[in-house]
Amino acid sequence: MTSTTLPPVLPLAEALIACPSVTPATGMVFDCLESQLAPLGFAVHRFLAGEAPDGPVENLFAIRQGPVGSRHFGFAGHLDVVPPGEGWTTGAFAPEVRGELLYGRGAVDMKGSIAAMVAAAASVPQEAGTISFIITGDEEGPARFGTLPLIDHMRAASAIPDLILVGEPTSVNRLGDMMKIGRRGSVNIWLTVEGGEGHVAYPHLANNPIGPLVNMLAELNALVLDEGTDWFQPSNLEITDVTVGNPATNVIPARAHARLSIRFNDLHTGQALADMVSAIAAKHGGTARAVISGEAFLTPPGDFSAMVARAVEAETGVTPEASTTGGTSDARFLKALCPVIEFGLCNATMHKRDEAVAVPDLDALARIYARIATAALAG
DSSP states (O other): OOSSOOOOSHHHHHHHHTSOOBSSOOTHHHHHHHHHHGGGTOEEEEEEEOOTTTOOEEEEEEEEOOSTTOOEEEEEEEOOBOOOOSOOSSOTTSOEEETTEEESTTTTTTHHHHHHHHHHHHHSOGGGOEEEEEEESOSSSOOSSSHHHHHHHHHHTTOOOSEEEEOOOOBSSSTTSEEESEEOEEEEEEEEEEOBOEETTOGGGSBOSHHHHHHHHHHHHTOOOOOOOSSSOOOEEEEEEEEOOOOOSSEEOSEEEEEEEEEEOTTOOHHHHHHHHHHHHHHTTEEEEEEEEEOOEEOOSSHHHHHHHHHHHHHHSOOOEEEOOSOOOTHHHHTTTSOEEEOOSBOTTTTSTTOEEEHHHHHHHHHHHHHHHHHHHHO
C-alpha cells in the first residue's frame, strides 16, 4: 500500500495543538504545519485574505506534484479552533497524554486529523500521484476569507484535485462508524417589523409592531418545508431569537425583531428560502435580511464512498454509515471543485472542555487516510 512505515501521529498532533489558534488563526500554527510538510517534498503556499472584521485570515495550500498526468488527491481541513473557555484540567494549548487520551483544544476538531493526514502523506510515494493540503485558518468563524480564497488560488494555479477528503470529526461511537457524503445548507434570516411608539393608554396614537411579528412567526413556524429525501432528513426552520428591547411597561415599542435559522436539504436553495421568508414577512408588514452560509450538497454513493468504506473496514473492521446529518463544514465550498467526502475522528468531545482523542485512533486514522489516498491516486 505504501512505500514506508507511517510515522507516529502523536508528536505531529501535539505540536499543532501547542500552537494557540483561536479563529481566525494565523502565524505560529501555520509555521508548525509548514515545518511538517516541507520535508516531505511539499511546496507550501501561504497567504492572508480579507480584512476586519472577518479577517485577515491565513490560508495554506501545499502540493507535492506527482508524475505528469497523474491523479490529484486533496486533504482538506482547518487549523483554527473555537475558544477554549474555562475549567480545563490542564491548559487547552498544553497537550498532555493521560492514559490513552491526548488532551488539548483541537485534538478532535481538527488538528488530530491534520496530523494524521501528514503522516499518511509521508507514507505515499511521490510517484503514486499528486497530493495537496487545503488548510484554512477560519472554518469555525465567518468563513468568508478561508476556503473560498483557497479555491480561487487553486483555480488560478490549475491545481484542482480529482477527489477531496475533509478531515472533520464524523465518527460517533467509535472510529469509522460514520462518514459524511453530504451536508444540509444553512441560511439565517433577520426579521424586522417597524411600528410607531406611543403610550399604551392611547393605542390609536401608536402602531404596535409586536402583533404583526407574532403573526408572521406563527405562519413561518407552521411551515413544513419538505419530508426529507433518500439521503437527507427534513429541512427545518427554527426561530432562534425574538427581541423588542422595551424596558418600559407603559410604552408601545417602535419596532420588533426576530431571527430564524433554516437548515435545508437539496430540495431547496438558500436564495429560494430567503425569498419565501421575505414574501411572508412583507405580507405582515415586515422585512427580512438573509445571510446564506452554504448550500446543501451530496456526493452520491459510488466509487469514492466505496473507496473510503474499504479503507475504514480494512483498519477497523467497521463499515461506515453514509450520512448527511450534522452542521455545515467547508465541504459546502469544496464540492464546487470535485467530489468531496468527510471522514475523521470521534466527535464526542469536540468544542467541549477537556477535548480529547484516543491516541490509537490517531494512528489508525493515518493508516485509513493512507489507504484512501493510495486508492484515489490509483484511480
